[in-house]
Amino acid sequence: MAAEKKIAVTSYTRMIDSIKERGKKLLIFVRDFDSEKLDRSLLEDKQESVEEMRSLFHETEVKLYGVIKEDEVSAFQQTNEEVEDLLDEIRHLVRQRLREIDPPKPVSEQVKVSSSHQAHPKLPDIPLPHFSGNPEDWHLFKDTFNALIKRREGLADSEKLFYLRAAIQDGKARFIQSAEDTFVSLWKALRHEYENKRVLVEKHIAQLFHLEPIASESGSDLRTLINEVSQSLRALANMNLKVEPLSEQFMIYLVCSRLDPGTRKDFELQLTNNALPSWEKLFEYLQSRCRCLESIENEAKDKSAPRGKTTPQERSAPRQSKAFPIQTAPSRSRSSNSNVKCFVCKGAHYLNKCGQFLALSASDRSAKIKELGLCLNCFSNKHYLRECRSSSCRTCGGRHHTLLHLPHTAPTSNVPNQEQAPTPSQSMSSSNSVVGCDTSSIPSAKQFVLYTAVGVVEDAYGNSIKCRILLDCGSMHNIISSRIVNMLKLPKVKANVCVAGVSGAQQLIKSKVAARIRSTTNPDCLYELEFLMMKKITTDIPIETFDVDPERFPAGVHLADPLFNRSRRIDILLGIQTFNDLFTGASFPLADDRTLWCKETTFGWVVGGATERRADETSTRTCGVVTNEMLSEQIKQFWDSEAVPETQNTLGWDLPAQAQANKPEMESEI
Known part of the structure; x- marks a missing residue:
């Protein structure tokens, strides 16, 4: 016990000495600051550094006084007072230098400014800027917040902290803040997170x-x-x-x-010449x-639109809502339905008025629309979903018709869009949903954590890129996202693998690649593996970002994924072929109930299990099981699709509804 106390006291005193040395150098810099040669922003950064040093000093001082006895306080008190006086002097000097750069205006000028402001009409209030957490929006947010809040005189740091917390409350950046943050520490944390120029x-x-x-x-x-x-x-x-x-x-x-x-x-x-353009x-x-x-194109649309004489009653009739389909060359009048023909019952009405169609469930309606090859957003046979300009679902805002909306409370897997809804007629459909993953929304008081690591993917020429890896013993294959393949330009090899998940969803994968994965913590650890290629492997893991106490991890534990608690994209999935070779056998629990474990792998230490979460939230659970399905009917359909001549429009854009219904719904790449 005495040895541990001695180590702690030594660590804290060294930290205070380090702060003192940094303060001395900073004091010299501020004293010699030349406003004509150096920028004001540099002095503002030093002001933030002073506040950071003050916060660190006070934290260290409290920890030091917590481990020493009362009669030992006097031995450290003088040094601590010297450091505090030094930091106060630096802060005062920085503020003085800033006032010298922007001196306060004389009273006469203030009166002139005030009178000039009164001469102008009152402008609308400028709303407080909000930051969504998107790195692309950071610089715009920073400049606006600096102009409106940070550089505004008369605002205390506590007020600036309040405005900053309100600005990031609705975005992903809110997970960066902590209850103990000051304005300076939170602002610095945001800059460190999002000012990544590279x-x-x-x-x-x-x-x-x-x-x-x-x-x-x-x-x-x-x-x-x-x-x-x-x-x-x-x-x-x-x-x-x-x-x-x-x-x-x-x-x-x-x-x-x-x-x-x-x-x-x-x-x-x-x-006109050989000069470079x-x-x-x-x-x-x-x-x-x-x-x-x-x-x-606009002129062609105007000419193709039907023109004819209309009665006053027809001109006064309301137009067809954009949320409903324009089937086959309808007139602009709602009262004239002679040219309207339902795709399902062939009656003289729009599809959204068809009793036979409305009698189906939402999932069966979606299957029927896909069978007919219609747009899932407006039921038109003139275009696909990606080209549709009609309004979206009135219930959830998703890119599908309101009649196709699936309630989230339904005991089915989440199907957010057209590409993710496999139908019974699609024995080999290709979609953007998670292959081999079954997700369902259920109330849960647990946050489930899957094993993730960060590694480096290399091609045959030594080019490399960092990626996030999911270690999944429930998969029979290694899988890589097409994004990584395209970035490294990995050569693709033709494949014929049908994979299926626990929900029975099946997909045909037609490309595979070979790549090497290297550990970031152990350069000698290198795996040469074969991967199936998919557009998207799974949803972001974990489903929700959660807080982690760093003190849970002993010293010397290097995490394979330092940001395992943040919901992020998965680039690679390592299945059972490699899974068992990764773990060394060393492990220790992170929770008293032994539900959350830290295990050592060749990539570093990984974290997996369950942790507490708010019980009133709805969680999404992911089960990653991928197996082979070599069915004769699927292979027959695959070769039938391969036999289509290259000159034929295999993508099916602008095909008639009947042709859309007969074409196999497969893509060359998932």
């Missing part, structure tokens, strides 16, 4: 490299391309990464490679081309 730059560059190619002339597709490129370039320019001569030619080549043949040819014809010229051409195509 991550933002990589995100915008990746967005440029993954621009969607345009297959044919389309004003809307070209407008989308222009907006995505402009957004990324503006964001990079705000981070002082502007288009230089070399990168300019890269951008021109990249964007031109995504254009349709007609647009690309027209741009090449405008280049400029980005400004290409951008102006794309804007002009887009306006031209949009104008032509």
Whole structure:
């Protein structure tokens, strides 16, 4: 016991000595601060550092006095008082320097300003900025909050802390704060979390490299391309990464490679000599081309719309709501239904008025719509869901018709959109739902934690990227997301594997890759594995972010996933083929009831089990079981789909309803 006390006292006194040395250096910097050569923001950062040092000093002082006896306090009291006086002097000097940079205005000027303000009409109140937790929105939020709250004189730190907590209350950033935070500590934590310039730059560059190619002339597709490129370039320019001569030619080549043949040819014809084109010229051409195509498309729509004489009663009749379908060339009058034909019973009414269709359950209606190849949002046979501009579900706001809404209380798996609803007729449907994962919403007082780790994926050329790994003994296969495959440009190999989960959902996977995974904590740990490729492996793990007490973990325990308690994306799933080789056998419980365990793996220590959560919340439980299903009927359908000629429109865009009903619902890549 005496040895532990001695170690603690030594640790605390060293911390106080370190704060004292930092304070001395900071005092010299503030005294020598030259406002003409240095920026005010640098002095503001030092002010935050002083407040952080004060908080750390007071915490350490309290811990020190908690382990020593009362008669030993005098031995440390003098040093602690010197440190506190030093920090007070620095804080006072920083405030003085800031006042010298922005001196208070004379009373006469204040009167002038006040009178000038009264001369103008009262403007609307500026709302408090809110931060959603999206890293892309951080810089805008920071600049606005600095201008309205942080740099405003007369506001105490407690008031600024109140405004800051209110600004992040509705976003993911609220999980960063703690009850003991001061304004300075919380602001610094937010900056440390979201001011990651490298991550933002990589995100915008990746967005440029993954621009969607345009297959044919389309004003809307070209407008989308222009907006995505402009957004990324503006964001990079705000981070002082502007288009230089070399990168300019890269951008021109990249964007031109995504254009349709007609647009690309027209741009090449405008280049009259061998000189290199400029980005400004290409951008102006794309804007002009887009306006031209949009104008032509609008004229074509106006000409195709039926025109005819209408009676006054027809003109006064209300228009068909956007939430209901426009079936086959309907007139603009609601009273004239001679050309309307129901897709189900063939009667002269809209599908949403069909008694036979309304008698079905919501899930059966969804299956019927998919069987007919109609849009799940407006029941039209003229387009698919991705092209629909009608309003969404009136109940949940999801991209489906209100008649297809599935209540969350129904004892079925969550099906949020068109691509996630397998029907009985789809023995081999391809969807964006979680393969081999069955989720259900049930009241629970437990938060379930699955084993996750962070590793490095490498390709054959040594290129690598960090990824988050789920260790799942319930899967027979290793799985990798298509996002990682595309980023590393891993070579794909044709596969024919049908996987099924506990809910019976089946999917055909047609691509696999080979890659190497390396541990971030143990460089000698390297696995060369084969993966099935899927678009999305599972939902974010854990389902909800929760707090973790760092004191639960003994010293020397290096977590394989330091942010295991934060709900984040899964990039790789390691199944039973590799699962048993990862664990070393060492483990210890993190909870008194032995429901939450920490186990050692070759990637580091992983955490799994159950922990307490608020009982009034609804949890989502995930069961990851993936098995092979080699059914003869499925293989027959697979080869039938492979036999379609390449010249045929295999994607099925703008096909008639009857053709949509007969086409196999499979994709080449999940």
